[in-house]
Structure formats: structure tokens, C-alpha cells
Amino acid sequence: MKSIAELEKIQRESLTKVNIRRIKQGKNTIGSEESFNTEDGVRSHVLVCAGTGCTSSKSLEILKKLEKEIEKYNLKDEIKIVKTGCFGFCEAGPIIVVYPEGTFYSHIKVEDVEKITEEHLLNGNIVKDLLFKGSIKEDEIVPINEVDFYKKQKRMALRNCGLINPEDVKEYIALDGYKALAKALSEMTPEEVIEEVKNSGLRGRGGGGFPTGLKWGFTANAVDDEKYVACNADEGDPGAFMDRSILEGDPHSLIEAMAIAGYAVGAELGYVYVRAEYPIAVERLQIAIDQAREIELLGKNIFGTDFNFDMEIRLGAGAFVCGEETALINSIEGKRGMPRPRPPFPANKGIFNKPTLLNNVETYANVPEIILKGAEWFANIGTERSKGTKVFALGGKINNTGLLEVPMGTTLRDVIYEVGGGIPKNKDFKAVQTGGPSGGCIPSDYLDTAIDYDNLIELGSMMGSGGMIVMDEDNCMVDIARFFLDFTVEESCGKCTPCREGTKRMLELLDKITSGEGEMEDIDKLESLANTIKSSSLCGLGQTAPNPVLSTLKYFRHEYEAHVKEKTCPAGNCQDLLTYFITDGCKGCTLCAKACPVNAISGKTKTQHIINTEICIKCGACMEKCPFDAIIKK
Amino acid sequence: MISLIIDGKQVQVEEGKTVLEAAKSIGIDIPTLCHDPRLKPHGSCRICVVEIEGAKSGLTTSCTAPVSEGMNVSTESEKVVNARRDILDLMLANHPLDCMTCQQAGKCTLQDLCYKYDVKESSFKGDKKKFEIDDSNNFYYSDQEKCILCGKCVYVCSELQCTNAINFSERGFDTHIAAPFEEKLETSTCVSCGNCVSVCPVGALVPKSKEKFRYWETKPVRTTCSYCGVGCQMDLLVKYDKVVEVQPAMGPSNEGLLCVKGKFAFNFVNHPDRLKTPLLKKDGEFVEITWDEAYNVIAEKMNSTKENFGPDSIAGLTSARCTNEENYLMQKLMRAVIGTNNADHCARL
């Protein structure tokens, strides 16, 4: 693309095509007269989520079926079907949203498509029984953006996810796409771009929360004949998928941001390191790169300036440690993904020993907004030291599993109870684990903590990439620590001694404790070893691996002690410490005895049954089958 | 120059030096396992951690930390010593305790450090790795059960020898050193230079010795390799008048490297086939004679040949294998004593 006028022309043409989706959302950033024009004759847009979650629940078949139905009823000119990225509300998937009304259909099956087509699209009647439950408020049907899950969110990084077709660059351009790049190249010097990012207060969204602008400055100041910008899309935290969602739902925002970064630091090539387990993300990013090249938003002399920039994708093989920046760099270079000592930092010696700027996807996704709307606008959102929003992947014992984006400073309680919809079956909240497998567990006393980088660190946890796992009264905190450690042991790269050997020994100690073999000195040993690993490991993975243990020891030490002293698991979770009993609620239906795989249950029909604890393997099959809740474990 | 304080002592070093180097320059010995001054610092073993005042997170490895102005470093603080003990404890937990019969005993850094920090046995009683000894290479054993994964072998092979025969395989607790596709060393690209063996701090890579010896019984003598023209410097380890092992030295031309011949092909020195006495051929058979007899025969033959056929009928082939002094004497013998310039050697072969 040789000029900004060209970009504006494409925007004007495309805007009318997507406006129908924007009206209800009240999004009107463009402000020109075209803002509310829609395409002639088009009545509805039907958005079908094609993110990884919904796709695995057959959303692509739904999409195909929908296309067939539209064809059948000859609605092609009136109804447009749009394949989008992730809506974030995975609990409700597969999701279909119909605009202009913003009708939110959830848990859609292929069989439901005919009904939606006939009743809604053909006759204009919303299919109430397929609606998302929460979209009926006081007997009124509210559009998707007024559903509780979305209402309290502020979607900046995810701004286009679930709204545009990620495989059509024009839809991205329609919503101000590449305007920030145009602005940076035409109105700003590289120094000004960096200054803007610095002033915004943006911090790295992937781990430690390092000030992004500073990092850009370091890379810009490094002197070398060649530099690189790189994107960490190796999202390794189990349960976290915000980076994937951005790549799947809005890949151009990353391309635009990396081009801006390239301009700012003086790099002409960007690497995106993305795990091969994200095939949809990889495919859409590649399509986006190809499209950007085609309209010359990547390539030589972008917008007619002397700035050149191109991008390449590097696939990762799924090692957690490759999310660590130096291991990622090794992997990009074709070496084994193992961390390097720092210094030298990537800003001075990164990929192929050249100065390299490395940010993750979510961090980059914020950049075009900052450039376009200004640092001040961005800095107004969030807390004193944590600006903007943060995307969280909410999971565990929570009603609204999914991806959400809230301003920094939102309380844990608001996220869990307002956006997340609280805990299923009204169980008691016990703790929330933030920051992925190497984060810490935060107990209920701190539910009103405002989420920001520093507060989480204070509590012995961290922001990490934004994983958030909720635990209820049934979760044993020792077992939770064991669970996370099991992951880090598996994912340790094996390079440094404390992490490789130490996490393994911690896991063995936790195994010992949860199986009832623990001694009191094991708890002390665990704690002291955890501190050594934290203080002496090579990379962030090792240094944070003990966090789940240290934080649970801090807040739930009594649970550890119960396992050791009383040989019980207070949460009733650790199988080795439990015994199954049949209470007098038993009606003698014999279902339990039939379910038992080892014939440990005996009793006559219509009389109370008995479990032989010698034979019982504590699999819990009987408990599941009992229709009278007459089987308990303690 | 950068000024810093290490263990209360003021020290000045050039910018860019590491804390480890700075400490060494004033005689403070920080223990290391994975460090080798020829290699890029990899920071794997973590045994060289030190406490730097005001450092944000925990302890710092002195081998990777560049010095900075005003730094205040403690190399043996309680926190440091505890971390080192824990690290040694962890290594020991995954290492056979067969020091009694281990070939490396006496030269094992793990042994020395456990002694220094009073780590008698591991406090962890969990899994230990299990590997078969790879004895397929003709010159050394690889015992992965003894490996502490300092990585020196891998980096010497890839950064200095540039053969890339071995690397880390698998990860986490299962990490071990292997040839690609877990092939035996024999079938790998290994050229048996033995440079990995020479740097292994424990008994994971040891030469296939013909002799049983303990390192404390040997004496190293620095000398120059007698194979090719590179002139590698090496230490011959001697026990009771026998060469039992060769260790590379930091010579200017070899920088601590050797090849398969220099490192392993020293058996000829002790070989029973060595000539031990002058032999005179009588009726087609060699018979042993004394030096005196030999010299008599030589004098007689040389004098009579010179007399009968002139000095140029005698020729001396001296040797590129012998010392300068010997070559000098040989040509001097031919020129000054016999009177001919027929002195030459196989420079061209």
C-alpha cells in the first residue's frame, strides 16, 4: 500500500459491510458519516464462532449447514454468514450471534440450525429456547454485549475477536485496522513511537510485567547492522488461550503491532514463534500475513515510506519452557529450547545474537490502540502501576468458563462472581490460582484485592499470562500444589540442577504427603527446597515453579499438617487418605455393587450394603452411581 | 576498570569480566562444575551462586554475572552455602554412591565439593536415573547414571571441537546426554577426540584405561605431543614409570584440545614390542649385542666405507619425529664427522 489515502478508501468501502454488527455495540470510533451506513439489502449477519473451542464442538459443521440452509431458502443476498474468531465465552459454545439484534445463541448443535434459519432468519422470530439463558433479563431479550459475562468487560486486546472475519483483512481495516501503523509511519518518529508506548504504561502481558516501552527503548538503542522483532505466541500455560484467540480472531492486530515495533526499534523482520498445537491460529496468521503482503502492508516501502518490514512464522514443538524468552530464541535459531543466562538480554543479543525485541501476542495487540488513541487514553485505564486491561482465562470451579478482559484493578471477586458467574452448585470459594502453573494460590481473605502486577506478587502469586483457576471447598490444596508441580516437573527443560532435580524431589515429597506417608520434617524440607529452587534456578520457569507450594504452604499449611499428623485430607480429595462408607440412607438398590469393579460391595437387595475397605480401590464408581447419595467418603 | 567488593575485599577488574573472574583474580575460589573459560557461560549447574547485595531475585551465578561498579558480593554467605548444599544434595540424590570403585575418584569435582560442604549423603530418597553404560566407543565409557548434566561435554563438542556428536536428550528429570536418536556413540559422528572426556567433572565420561590407577598416585608431566605438526601441549600422567593417561593442556596452539591420537594412542610408550637392546643381524637373524659392540661395528663400517668409497657413499636419514637437538646432531655427524652433506629427512613424505 503506497498511501494512507488508499487505506482510508478501503476502510470506507468495508465499513458499510461490517456496520450491521457494530450498531448494537455502540462502537463508533470512526466518527465519520459512513459510520452507520449498512450494505443495501442485507438484513442480518450471522456470526459463527470458529475458534478452537467451538470448532472442536463442531462449529464448522454448523457453519456449513447454515450455508446450505441459506442457500435452500435463497437468502444469500439478505443474510451474510461470518466465520469469526473466539467470542471468549467458551462455556456457552458453540456460539452463534445474529446481528443487528445481537441475539446470542449458545450451546448450538448442528440440528439446531434448521430451526434458527426457519424461525429467526426467515421469519424474524428469535428462537427463545436456543438463546443463552443469561440473555433473557426480566423477560426481555438483551443483546450479547449486555449479558453479564460481557457487560463488565473492557475488550481492548480482544477488541475484534468474535466481531470480524479474521481471514478478511478488509474487515480489520474497516475497524481502524492499520491506521495506527499509518499514523506511526507518517506522523511519528521511531523515538516518538517508543515514547508513546512508554507513556502508556503498558507492561508485558506474558510473565514478569516488564515495562514494554523500556524494552523497546533498549532494543532501539542497541547498535547493530541487523535487528529483529519477535512475538512470543508459545502460550504454554495450560488453560490460558488469550494469545491463541487473538491469533485466531484478530491476527492483523499482531501484524500491525509488530510492524510498528519494527519501525520503532529499527528491525525489518519479525518472527512469530507459535506452537504447532495451534493449527487454526497458525493457519489464520499465515493467511493474514499473505493478505498483508498482497496489499503491501508488509514488504518494501510501506505506505510509500522507506520502511520495509516482513514477517515469518516459526513453529514450536510445544515445550512450556519455550515461552521463556531465551529458550524461545534458541528454538527459533533451530537449537534445543533451553534458556540462556541473562545478561546478555535479548535487547542486546537475541536471535542470532542480534538485538531482538520480544513481546507476547496480548502485549502487541494493545499497541495499535495506544498509538491510535494515545498514551494518555490508555494510561487512564487501570491502576497506578498497571495500566490498561488484562485478559484472563477463567477456569476450574466456575460457572462461566472462558476468556475475559477487564481493566487492571478489577477485584478478584468481581472477576469470579460478576463476570465468572460464581461457583457451580453454590459451593464455597477456597482459592484462586493465578499466573499459570507457576503462579500461587490466593485464599478467600484476599478476594477483594484489586488485580494488578504488584498486588499479585505481594500475595505470592503473579499475573503470568493470565490463567485463573478457581478452587472450591472440594479441592485439596496439597493436591493442587502437587498437580501444578507435576506439570513443571514434566516441563522442566533439564538444564539447571535446582529445577531439574529439585522440582522432582518436591513432587516426590508431595506424593509422600498426599499418600499419607509424610512426616512433619518433610514439610520443612519441602519449604526449604522450594526456597533454594526459587533463588537459584536459571530461568523464570524454575524460579517460579515452587510458587504453588510456597503459596499453599503460606495460606493452607494446616491442610499439609492434617495430611501428615492426622493422615486425613480435609477436602476429601486425596484418595489414599479416604475411606468409602455406605450410610443408612442406602435403599439396597444394588447399583453400587454392580458398579464396583473389584466386587468390594456386598449386601442383599433392599438391605443396606457394606463396602469391604480391604478390597476397595477408592475409585468412586459406587458413589457416582448411588441415586440416594448414601455413599460418603471421609 | 570496575571496582567492586568481594567478601569484604576491594577488587578492580576490567569491564566485562564476570564476578567469578574477579574473585579468581584475588584468590577467591568459587566452586564451579559447568564453567570452562573457553566456553560461553551456560549457567547450568548453579553451584557458583553468590549473593550480590541489592540483587532483585535470589542468588546470582558468578560465572554469568558481569561485574558492575560498587557491587558487593558474598561468595560464602550462609544463604550461598545453604543453596550449594541443597544443589549438591540434589546432585547426589541422582548419582551412584560408588566412589570406592569409581575411576574418577580423586579427580571428581562432585566428590571434592561434597567434601568441602559436608554433604555426606543425600537427604532425598527418591527415584534415580537408570542407564546402561555405553561402552561402544573404543576409547571411553559413557555412564549417564553418573552424569550431573553440567553440559560441558556437549558444549566442548559443539563449540570447540565443532563435531556436534552429542547433545541433551529428553527433558526434565529424564534429561541425559546422547547421540542423535539415542544411537550408541560408536555409530554417531563422534571422532573420539576425547575432549569431552577431558572436561567431564565426574565419572560419567572416563577413558578405557588399560591400567588401574588412582589419580593421586599419578604425577602429571607437561610435554609436546609427538604426532602431527600442531604441537599440542599435554600432560602425561605417570604412575610408577608408566604413562597411564593423557590430559590436554592449555597450549597456545591447542587451547586445551587434543585429537584421538594425542589423547588415547599413547600405548606405544609402554608396549612390550619396544626395542630394548642393540640387535645385530647374523646369518639373517637378529642377535642381541651390547652398546659397546654396536658402536664398534658402526665405527668399523663407517670408517671402512669412508675410506673405500669416500664420505659421499654414506647417507644419513634423520627424522621429523625426533627432537631439534637430535636432528641437529645427526646432520652435524654427517657433515662434521663423516664429511658429507648427505643428511636429509622425510619432510616431503
Next chain:
Amino acid sequence: MTNSIAEVKCADTIFVTGSNTTENHPVIGAQVKQAIKNGTKLIVADPREIELAKYADVFLQITPGTNIALFNGMMNVIVNENLQDEEFIKERTEDFEDFKKVVMEYTPERCGEICGVDPEDIRKAARIYAKANKASILYAMGITQHSTGTEHVMSVSNLAILCGNVGKEGTGVNPLRGQNNVQGACDMGALATVFPGYQKVNNPDVIEKFEKAWQAKLSSSPGLTASEMIQEAYDGNVKLMYIMGENPMVSDPDTNHTRKALENLDFLLVQDIFLTETAEFADLVLPAASFAEKEGTFTNTERRIQIVRKVVQPRGNSKPDWVIIMEIMNRLGYDKTYNNPCEIMEEIASVTPQYAGIDYGRIEEKGIQWPCPTKDHQGTKFLHEGKFARGKGLFKAIEYTPAAELADENYPLILTTGRILYQYHTRTMTNKTEGINKIAPESYIEISPALAEKLSIVDGEKIKVASRRGEIETKAKVTDIVTDNVVFMPFHWAEGAANVLTNGAALDKKSKTPELKVCAVKVEKIS
């Protein structure tokens, strides 16, 4: 070497030709690879696709014996594209114009034809070499062991001075010497035409100097070189030979000829550490001490004089070579005695200008690189800084001459010989190590897969190889390291010996080096 070994790592281009560095100078080979890892460019010209070829920016698989054509072709490109170092040529060389005339005849197309390589690759190599800031040429026997060996060496030096690639750190002409002390032996005057320090025997001033120093009457007529000694013995003119630490029965070309020569001697005295194939022919064998049993110095390929220390006692009644020679001298009536090699070095220093500053105390730690003219001189890291030893660097116009024996109808293949990593020279030392013999137990010949198929030979099969001089049986090693019309044999083994086949008659006119790198052979299946 004009440069030091460690300087390999500061060259930005390395041109390896006629040297299988990673096998024959493994530690230098490793340093070359370290340099490549750090971005140094590499050009390799060799008849075989040796390990370094894998790392090369340009690999020229030339027909054995055609190096001069290759160098001329490269220089043709350099001159045509004006890539030469004009200033260096003007300031520090002479005879450029005559040289240029000859080189202009050698177009890359013509040379590509001669060498069997793509002319484009010659251009590529020329440009890389000429555009380098610091280019280093490493070569070995692949350059010298030709009937035109001296011309080969001059041609290499033409290339270097044409681009001003001499006299700077990291850049120069670097022959890699094959044996531990071949450099030292040459320095010590173990050459038929020169006294220690390359002082010519036919120079009266030199004669006078040495007569005074040695207190003896000296001959001013040049002596016989090693190959000539064998020939003269064969012809009956040399009657007595004293061979110390050499094994010509395996190392010399045309073994049958060598055997007849040794058998023809009146008296053969051999001094060695083992009863070698040559010692078997001796009338008297003297047992010598090995390097581990004596003191002395070796001078390595970078001219560094380093100490050899006594580690163990001489085996049995064996004695260090210097003791034996001294005792023979004494027995012959020359009374000079030395208490130790240190005293011999004092004498060496007194008559050898390059070694004048050397004494054992000074070389204790790191050795010193000659020239070291005085006791306070630090030695010389690289040669020809500022000016050449002879003053101006001389361009020599050199025409390509084919090898003395070319492939023909009867002997359709070219045999080239060399060494391998796991054996050393005639194996007297290496064959005492079990592991070595397991890896490299016996003689073999490398033949290409296509040739093997044509002759119905499979890998590992015993086959017959014959030249005009003799025939041997050896094992076929089928490998694509060689081209279809070239075969390669390591010469280490006395059994199935390559040197039964090689051409001992074709000597370089000046250096008398035999053409071990090229002869014509035929390969036959043993049915």
C-alpha cells in the same frame, strides 16, 4: 606457517586446499570450524569431498594435480574483475606484468575444464578470496607432493600476494606440516643443501662459519635428498645408510624399488623405537628412547619451539637418539660431548640466526615462535610484516603442467593418497593402541558408487589394484567422497600398501618431492 595457528580464528575467509585438516591436523581443523561458526567464509579445493567441504561456501572438487590451473583461473577472475590489491602489488611486489600475461590465458572456462569443476565456482571462490579482508590459505601435502610441487607452492603465494593477503594478523600462506617436528628438522639443517637456519652449503661464508663453529672440514657440495639416497643406493653409489626414526619401506613411493635399494646397501643402520618394516632390512638396529623418555624440543607448524620433557625412564637399554648420535660421533673421534639437550640447544642458538634467542628457560611456559634473533626478542607471531624476507614479493608466472602420469587405457583411474584421522604415518606408534586398530584395521581404497557398480564391486570386498610399478590387494570402500575417475588410498599400512603403486620416479625438480598425490592405476575384481 606465516601465521600462528590461533590466527585461523581471526581470518574472515579461509581457503583450504590439499589439506584434509580435520583428519590430519584435527586440532587446527576444530579451530577452522570454530571460525566458520563465527561467520568466517570457507573455500575448499580438494579431489575428495572431505569433512570441511560440508561447511564450505564454495567446494571445488578438482582432479588431482590440477591446483595450478585452479589458482590461475582464480587469479584470472581477480585480475579481470580488478579485485587485486593494487597498492600492495605496487609497494611490495615485482614482476606483476609478466605474471599477468600468463594468468590472462587461464580463463575460468579453460581451468574449469582442466580441473573438472564449474567455471562459475572458480569465479565464486575467486571473489570470496579476493574480497576478504583477512584471508588465510591452509595447505598441506596435496599441494607439495607433485612433480610440480614447488610451482604449486609458488602459485599459492602468487594468489596471496595478488590480494595483499600476507604479512597481517590472520592472513597469510599456511602450510600445515605433517609431522611433529618436520619444521624443526628442516630448521636444524636436516636437508641436503642447507646447514641449520637454511644457510646454504655452497656459500663459502657459511662454510667458513660452520667450520669454525664445529672445528671440522666441511663439504660444500650439496648432498643427496631422501629420495635421491634411495635411488643412489639402488644404483650402488651409496653404500652405507644410517636411518633414524624413519620407515621408508612404508612411507616412500614405489615400495619394490625401495626394498631393492635397501637390500643393495653394504650396511644399513636403523635406529628406532620399534622393529619397523625398514629395520627388518637392517644389519644393525639401535633401540631408541621414545618422546616420553627424553628431553628436547619440537618446533611445530607455526614455528613454535616447545619443550619435550622426560616422563619415564628409557625402556630396557634403549637410549635417547641424541645420546646415541653423540656416542657414535665420539667413537668416530669427534670429542664434543653434551651433558643434556639444553647444551645442544645452546650450540644451535649460536649457529642458527632464527634460533639465536632461544634457550630452555625462555620456552619453559609457552614456547617461542622463530625468528627469535636475540635473547630479549619475543618471537614472531606472523611473518612478512612490512616486508618479505627477500625484500620484494616475487610474482612467478606459472603455467599448468599435467601430472607426470595420467590415466590412460591400461590404467584408467587416478590414485591419490593421504592419511586418515585414526592412524599416523606408518603406524609404528598408532598400531599399538587396540581401539585405533579396531577402527582402522587394514588398508582400503575409496571408490565411487558408480565405479563400484561398473566393476560389480561391493563395499568391503577384497579387490586388486595395480599400477605400472606393482599390484596389491585391498578392501573396497564404496563412498561418494570421491569422483568416478579418482580413487583414494591411505598409505599407512605395509600390508596392501598404497606406496607399492605410487610413482617414485616423478620428482619435483627442485625439492625432489615425489608425486605421491597422482598416479595411474586400475582396479579389478578378484573373481
